[in-house]
Amino acid sequence: MTANLFERFLSTPEAAEAFSDVSIIQGMLDFEGALARAQAAEGIIPGAAAAVIAGACRAERFDAEAIVAGGSLAGTLAIPLVKQLTAAVAAQDAEAAGWVHWGSTSQDVIDTAVVLATRRALVSIDASLGSLIGALTKLAQVHRDTPMLGRTLLQPALVISVGFKLTSWVAPLVRGRERLRLAARAALKLQLGGAVGTLSVMGEKGSAVAQRMAADLGLRAGPGAWQTQRDEWVALACEAGLLCGSFGKIAKDISLLAQAEVAEVAEPSGGGRGGSSAMPHKRNPVASMLALAAAARAPHRVAALLATMPQEHERGLGNWQAELAEWPGLFMSVHGAAHALAEAAAGLSVDAARMRTNIDALHGLVFAEAASMLFARHVGKSRAHALLESLSKRCVAEQRPLLDVALESLAGDAALASVIAADELRAVFDVNAAARHASSTVDSQWADLRARAAALDAEPL
Amino acid sequence: MTANLFERFLSTPEAAEAFSDVSIIQGMLDFEGALARAQAAEGIIPGAAAAVIAGACRAERFDAEAIVAGGSLAGTLAIPLVKQLTAAVAAQDAEAAGWVHWGSTSQDVIDTAVVLATRRALVSIDASLGSLIGALTKLAQVHRDTPMLGRTLLQPALVISVGFKLTSWVAPLVRGRERLRLAARAALKLQLGGAVGTLSVMGEKGSAVAQRMAADLGLRAGPGAWQTQRDEWVALACEAGLLCGSFGKIAKDISLLAQAEVAEVAEPSGGGRGGSSAMPHKRNPVASMLALAAAARAPHRVAALLATMPQEHERGLGNWQAELAEWPGLFMSVHGAAHALAEAAAGLSVDAARMRTNIDALHGLVFAEAASMLFARHVGKSRAHALLESLSKRCVAEQRPLLDVALESLAGDAALASVIAADELRAVFDVNAAARHASSTVDSQWADLRARAAALDAEPL
Amino acid sequence: MTANLFERFLSTPEAAEAFSDVSIIQGMLDFEGALARAQAAEGIIPGAAAAVIAGACRAERFDAEAIVAGGSLAGTLAIPLVKQLTAAVAAQDAEAAGWVHWGSTSQDVIDTAVVLATRRALVSIDASLGSLIGALTKLAQVHRDTPMLGRTLLQPALVISVGFKLTSWVAPLVRGRERLRLAARAALKLQLGGAVGTLSVMGEKGSAVAQRMAADLGLRAGPGAWQTQRDEWVALACEAGLLCGSFGKIAKDISLLAQAEVAEVAEPSGGGRGGSSAMPHKRNPVASMLALAAAARAPHRVAALLATMPQEHERGLGNWQAELAEWPGLFMSVHGAAHALAEAAAGLSVDAARMRTNIDALHGLVFAEAASMLFARHVGKSRAHALLESLSKRCVAEQRPLLDVALESLAGDAALASVIAADELRAVFDVNAAARHASSTVDSQWADLRARAAALDAEPL
Amino acid sequence: MTANLFERFLSTPEAAEAFSDVSIIQGMLDFEGALARAQAAEGIIPGAAAAVIAGACRAERFDAEAIVAGGSLAGTLAIPLVKQLTAAVAAQDAEAAGWVHWGSTSQDVIDTAVVLATRRALVSIDASLGSLIGALTKLAQVHRDTPMLGRTLLQPALVISVGFKLTSWVAPLVRGRERLRLAARAALKLQLGGAVGTLSVMGEKGSAVAQRMAADLGLRAGPGAWQTQRDEWVALACEAGLLCGSFGKIAKDISLLAQAEVAEVAEPSGGGRGGSSAMPHKRNPVASMLALAAAARAPHRVAALLATMPQEHERGLGNWQAELAEWPGLFMSVHGAAHALAEAAAGLSVDAARMRTNIDALHGLVFAEAASMLFARHVGKSRAHALLESLSKRCVAEQRPLLDVALESLAGDAALASVIAADELRAVFDVNAAARHASSTVDSQWADLRARAAALDAEPL
Numbered sequence A, B, C, D: 001m002t003a004n005l006f007e008r009f010l011s012t013p014e015a016a017e018a019f020s021d022v023s024i025i026q027g028m029l030d031f032e033g034a035l036a037r038a039q040a041a042e043g044i045i046p047g048a049a050a051a052v053i054a055g056a057c058r059a060e061r062f063d064a065e066a067i068v069a070g071g072s073l074a075g076t077l078a079i080p081l082v083k084q085l086t087a088a089v090a091a092q093d094a095e096a097a098g099w100v101h102w103g104s105t106s107q108d109v110i111d112t113a114v115v116l117a118t119r120r121a122l123v124s125i126d127a128s129l130g131s132l133i134g135a136l137t138k139l140a141q142v143h144r145d146t147p148m149l150g151r152t153l154l155q156p157a158l159v160i161s162v163g164f165k166l167t168s169w170v171a172p173l174v175r176g177r178e179r180l181r182l183a184a185r186a187a188l189k190l191q192l193g194g195a196v197g198t199l200s201v202m203g204e205k206g207s208a209v210a211q212r213m214a215a216d217l218g219l220r221a222g223p224g225a226w227q228t229q230r231d232e233w234v235a236l237a238c239e240a241g242l243l244c245g246s247f248g249k250i251a252k253d254i255s256l257l258a259q260a261e262v263a264e265v266a267e268p269s270g271g272g273r274g275g276s277s278a279m280p281h282k283r284n285p286v287a288s289m290l291a292l293a294a295a296a297r298a299p300h301r302v303a304a305l306l307a308t309m310p311q312e313h314e315r316g317l318g319n320w321q322a323e324l325a326e327w328p329g330l331f332m333s334v335h336g337a338a339h340a341l342a343e344a345a346a347g348l349s350v351d352a353a354r355m356r357t358n359i360d361a362l363h364g365l366v367f368a369e370a371a372s373m374l375f376a377r378h379v380g381k382s383r384a385h386a387l388l389e390s391l392s393k394r395c396v397a398e399q400r401p402l403l404d405v406a407l408e409s410l411a412g413d414a415a416l417a418s419v420i421a422a423d424e425l426r427a428v429f430d431v432n433a434a435a436r437h438a439s440s441t442v443d444s445q446w447a448d449l450r451a452r453a454a455a456l457d458a459e460p461l
Helices: A005-009 A013-018 A023-041 A048-058 A064-074 A078-092 A106-142 A161-186 A200-215 A231-257 A286-307 A319-346 A352-360 A365-381 A380-400 A402-410 A414-419 A422-428 A431-440 A443-458 B005-009 B013-018 B021-041 B048-056 B063-072 B078-092 B106-142 B161-188 B199-218 B231-257 B286-309 B319-346 B352-360 B366-378 B381-398 B403-412 B416-420 B422-428 B429-442 B443-458 C005-009 C014-018 C021-041 C048-054 C062-073 C078-092 C106-142 C162-186 C202-217 C231-257 C286-307 C319-346 C352-360 C363-380 C381-398 C401-409 C414-419 C420-429 C431-440 C444-458 D007-009 D011-020 D021-041 D047-056 D064-074 D080-093 D107-144 D163-185 D200-217 D231-259 D285-309 D319-347 D352-360 D367-380 D382-396 D402-411 D414-419 D420-429 D431-439 D443-460
Strands: A147-152 A155-161 B147-152 B155-161 C147-152 C155-161 D145-152 D155-161
Touching: A005 A319, A005 A402, A005 B319, A005 D064, A005 D319, A013 A319, A013 A414, A023 A048, A023 A064, A023 A078, A023 A200, A048 A078, A048 A155, A048 A380, A048 B147, A064 D007, A064 D107, A064 D285, A078 A106, A106 A161, A106 A231, A106 A319, A106 A443, A147 A161, A147 A352, A147 A431, A147 D319, A155 A161, A155 A365, A155 A431, A161 A431, A161 B231, A200 B366, A200 B429, A200 C021, A231 A286, A231 A319, A231 A380, A231 B161, A231 B231, A231 B286, A286 A352, A286 B078, A286 C078, A286 C202, A286 D064, A286 D285, A286 D319, A319 D007, A319 D285, A319 D319, A352 A431, A352 D382, A365 A380, A365 A402, A365 A414, A365 A422, A365 B021, A365 B199, A380 A402, A380 D007, A402 A414, A431 B199, B005 B063, B005 B319, B005 C021, B005 C062, B005 C319, B013 B106, B013 B319, B021 B048, B021 B063, B021 B078, B021 B106, B021 C005, B048 B078, B048 C021, B063 B078, B063 C005, B063 C155, B078 B106, B078 D414, B106 B161, B106 B231, B106 B319, B106 B443, B147 B161, B147 B352, B147 B429, B155 B161, B155 B366, B155 B429, B161 B429, B161 B443, B161 D064, B199 D047, B231 B286, B286 C062, B286 C286, B286 D285, B319 C286, B319 C319, B319 D443, B352 B429, B352 C319, B352 D011, B366 B381, B366 B403, B366 B422, B366 C162, B366 C352, B381 B403, B403 B416, B403 B422, B416 D443, B422 C319, C005 C319, C014 C078, C014 C106, C014 C319, C021 C048, C021 C078, C021 C106, C062 C202, C062 D402, C078 C106, C106 C162, C106 C231, C106 C319, C106 C444, C106 D011, C147 C352, C147 C431, C155 C431, C155 D319, C162 C231, C162 C431, C162 D231, C202 D367, C202 D431, C231 C286, C231 C319, C231 D163, C231 D285, C286 C319, C286 D231, C286 D285, C319 D007, C352 C444, C363 C381, C363 C414, C381 C401, C381 D367, C401 C414, C401 C420, C420 D231, C431 D200, D007 D319, D011 D107, D011 D319, D021 D047, D021 D064, D021 D080, D021 D200, D047 D080, D064 D080, D107 D163, D107 D319, D107 D443, D145 D163, D145 D352, D145 D431, D155 D163, D163 D231, D163 D431, D163 D443, D200 D402, D231 D285, D231 D319, D352 D431, D352 D443, D367 D382, D367 D402, D382 D402, D402 D414, D402 D420
Parallel strands: none
Antiparallel strands: A147 A155, B147 B155, C147 C155, D145 D155
8 A cells, every 4th residue: 555544544545546556666667668668669679578578567466565675675676676577577588687677777767657656646636626626616606796704814804705705716726737737747757867867878879768768658758867856846746735735725714614603614414424433413524624634744745855856966865765755645645635625615515694694793893994994085094994993892892783883973973974975884884795896806817717727627637 | 134143144135135124114115105106096095195105105214123013913014014104194294194005904015015025036046046057057068078977875876977967957957947937927916905805995996006006016916816825926935945956956966076085076265265263274165055054944944835825714814924934034045045056156166187086996886887788788687787796896805997807807708708899898998988978968958958048048037 | 133024023022132143143252251261260271361352252342244244255154253253352462362262163152152042032932931821720710610612623522611621722831841941951051062072172171161161151061062963952942843833722722712703712902902904893813823823833943953953974064054044933933922822811801601602502412422322321322323313413404402302302212211311311411510520520630730830930941 | 554665665664564554453443442441340331342342353354445435534534443343343242332432532542543553663763773872882982092084064174083973973862762762651642532532421430441541551641631732742753853863964974974985984785785776886875875864754744743733622623634644654764764774883884994094185184273273372373373274275285294394384483493392293183192082072971871871771662
């Protein structure tokens, strides 16, 4: 298996499988097979040998535990793998065994295997991102103008709309998916350099071999080996980290809105989802939990990867190996979160009535700024701010609507009453108008986001 | 000042100045001035008031310590700043004071100020990057084919060339500079949203005000406020972190090559650079030290910023504030490293003779792989590998050149001697040919890098 | 100043002062003065020279900017400082100038200065910790048995008491304060090693000089220099990080409980605390914000410090310098949080009525587990769990108290009714009894915590 | 398996086993068994039921993949585990099944299982630490006075001794092992709290059950549950992080000293250790590689754990789950490094002759400080420093020993020659005397370290 129980619990079977022992070993073998084929095509090794080598590259015949044990001793997992492969080839064709892993080095095999595994994980991640964006976009259409509280510093602020709120969830996802694609295009490249990156054993044919292998494996052929040039690789991890940040923001909001006392949204339940081993009444926001866990873990993985970048000379000591170990967990975590949120978004229930109740419970205080601005046009901002502060206090103390208190105040002040009509003041407190205004500010943004999301959906990773 | 003594020591005056109290406060005031002008142009506030407000926006008249003290109490630095500005405006025009900060909120002022400061720092960073790339590129031309050891896992591996080595330093810098520009274009945008991002106070005119302000301040106008959409912002920090990783790789190599026992390169000295308070003979690699310090610090800053992304609802509690605090040090650190490396690269001395001495001291062992491959074509890889292992041991034990030992072995084996000519074996041990081969593999890469570097130089950030 | 505007905003004047330029420079000078005095006492340098040197060690006469500029060139801040000090001494006594910094090195001066600054910050931190523990302990006494909801995964779980809740806030603080003291005792030690740690210049007298200096400066004399032995030093930073974690837990709880929809506690307001530049009605939980910011920043600072531990040979290149730069912000952050929480705790209002309202709003669902357990004794756990799940659903659907629904169910099942009395079932739903039970489980813990807190208070750091 | 291929490669079979699926599941079952036994002893559940439950608690009968899949849905791994256990018990005794997991909750089961797994890993870590300390101490005795270069900022500084150098490796290990024991004593405690920490289902008997279970499992019984009080737990992780820092320092030094151009020490080789898949001559420092990888990874794991501390209310959402996922890799990494370094230390070869050669190659420059101090006593420090700087330059330019150049200078200056005897100057350049001085400064420290190491060895964890 790929990871401890608790990591797999936070991931998905697909992502765990992408980085499983079998998947990594098969990736190494795919490298060796493609190397042999390419070298045969370039006349470096005999075609017959290449055929035997490629035929032996089947992960299920390899012993992962022996590779780990041998690797710890040798200092690299590639040595025992090549040894097992050589033995398998030799069992069929002693001469062919001599051409296994010809002119290559540990890092070529291992980096390429991790690239292949990562591409597999990215396909799952990208698909879940598409589902998540789709589900949230649909929700934003249904509830475009539903009024809800905007909150700052965990306190009620002004009225916004559900459509407006969802922009702040979806826009980073669309951008993040675009940036992830871009980063993947740069990062998913063949590693082939031989001992120090010069492909010295292949003479003039190194570049041609690399081109053939890249085509064979469906990877980009870099302009050279990237043994200690990790910037494009770690840049991909940064995008994974940024996605987790955006997932975390959504999950934080959902989990806060799903608190019993707020109760404005709920993750889908049923079928054993989100139960408690102790409490029969519990409905836990499990998808948010998974996404928050990803957001809690990812920054440290990204930091670990950034910190391993200063790799010594032509191959790092300790830092390259640390990079490999920290890498899979990050992408497993990203898919765990993306997949869970996509499922939750598709079934997210939005309680418009409760949203309204929560707004109304504040007695119109969330319109204090707007009322203040109305008065300010006539009495100046500081007098207006002070007036509203005192009206707000009365509203709280007397548990009466701020609008009523404000209308009384207006009626009692002839000068003000002569310039501000009561209806003008009432309009300021219109919940639905406030929500519609919020939605209107993101109309063109949504058009753009939908178009970009459609373009991404049209051409899968 | 911007930072503690030890942070400033690792940075530059320009970068420290970009994030100084005065610079940040001026950035906040530039926001307030631009806001007033834009609102006047849109007929939201009187033109006369805007003029007085804009005229009062001069940082040198503000008291930073009072702003910090007031901010800690209020929970935001913007409240005391706006209070000071309002007082300054009121001193000239009581009515105008009522229009200060109209319809805006703390986050608008502060985020925009940090964007402006960051842009200033990026100009310095980008320029130093250009110098660094230029100096290393020149060095690669001068020493294109100078042979040097390639080293893996801190042990000698094969012969490479200085030109080849420098590719691995320069390519990540060119890519990093390109990605930094791209990220900056996305991230350097105006923040303007009012209380919750809807610009509610400005009614229909919010977007027009934002367009005017962005043009005024030379920033991008986002498609909306980005109060809790921090992905493009933190993506810029990721690029800063990636650059530090690439700087760290260069500095690690320089500092290893500059060890007395290796002595292949030396940072420029003289003028008090790199001395010791205790040891008169010391010449410390100070630029590498600064770059390694940046590489040691940056990953954790990036992680801190990624971790603050899940900001609650329409403004975060604690996480936004943490982001602001961690941000400046990252960019100060980047410039400290970039500037120091650019200076060091311009004066880096390369000791080609010593490089050759270090190669020769290994008695040709670094050609063991190449010799093994030559033999392998005739006796198979595993026999060849075993043969070279045993020859290598003799070479070490007897302190004789591997070539001599191998020639003896060849001469003593009639079968081998009939297929491998002595000259063929000698060619394998040709240091200069190995270096030329290494350089040839990066020729086309250098052409591309030089073109891209020139394009970046042509159009400054 | 010590730090950028946003870091100072999250800290306190005391902590900022502890790491200010003047404080660090005075610390370096205190080292130099103590060194001269100790060497004079041991007969290494003339007593008269020592007197002149010690007299010149006044930070206000030194130019911090020149030290930073000179330090960046030289590679260490100590060289320009020693140069300035030497000049100041020479101005009075040319011969004495020759004895300045005798036999010492940069790291001695700088590490000791940071130790002294840290001690100063720790005194403030420890005092605020004491106040915070005291205020929370008082609150726990007043509200010992006040029932409130216990919540898990951000959903209501069972009834606890305020006294029980506060244990989970206070116990980590008491332990944290104890561990901080222990770590400080180990970490606050003199650094004195000379060039490589051997005090070679002082011959046999090195140890005696160290003993005298330690006594003079009130520090522990290590059994030797700790130039690249950073474990006790970074262990102190770990304790700072752990404290921020514990602060963050408290702040998270307070900020969640202070949400308008929950409204069970409120931070003190008034006097401009927690206002909004846009919204007159806002009361933001500012202390929680500061503590959450500290909790968001500290882990990354600790990681940075841990990552710098592998320092090369007898003095690190880049890592030591990175450690120095990251250190002050951590301790500034700790005090910002401790101080703010102490103030907030002293004025925290607890709304017992609202706590009860929030419990009652759940219709008794939080007693579902308890009821299930009661039934389970007679019908087995799985039947009971299933029964309560179905009763819970009815309770939610019909918006009736779970107790009523359960009593009906009991009455309708003759077998059950024969073994469970209605009063027994009613007892399970007793809110006050549940709270008293919760409090009773932490009684002895509180006794212990109070005793330990008193012991800490009795003997200040 | 516990972890991906690359993590296991960096760890050991013992540590991987401690956190394997079977080990964690057995830990959960050990908890359930102990719970049943303790509750039976307290009369809460029938003794016969307890016996059946305890008998069913055998991990090999449980399906890990089903637990992961069920856990992801339910939101906790404990629910499917308890379900499987209940089914296993029911197969034997339907009534007993009703008493499974009585009054407990997910977190009790899971936290306790991780505590048990961690204890197992700590036993291995502590043992390897003992071996490592022992091996290094032996080395320090053999090479107590062997002269070697002290180096600062990766440049030669002064002469030290191997015995002195090893102090800086061993002292942090001894302290680290002591602190690890202390932290383990605090952290290895039973988790038992029920739904919210109050053990409400067990009434008055909760504490007695906890005492019995702790005794049964060999754990400390906390003064209560620690569901969201993670300070003692994460403090243990901090100690793991500090150990990795200390390992990294040793590994950094070894790998630098093992560079071909330095060649002062070598890790043991043979038996396939440290080979290369490409280069027959390679001998890579594999143990250093493992330790450096641990040092590169651990800080970020510690940061992740610190960052998860602010857990909401009575059980965290996302942060607790992230903590569990990041925990095992840290301890696996620690043991990988400790074990590898212990093996390497036991076979580390020290090349005293090469150490001397490297000193001599510097022409006595490493005595420049000492010579400067000798002159300074007579001509003042600044003149002496300038003199030695100029002599050092001549020594380098002319490639002659600094002693010779200095003797000439002395002979040519009658005034100086009258106060400094040539022999006095020669003594300053005595390599062996310098090494003996270095060793003498750590004599008492070694006595103390040996005593403490012996005390730790005497009483295993």
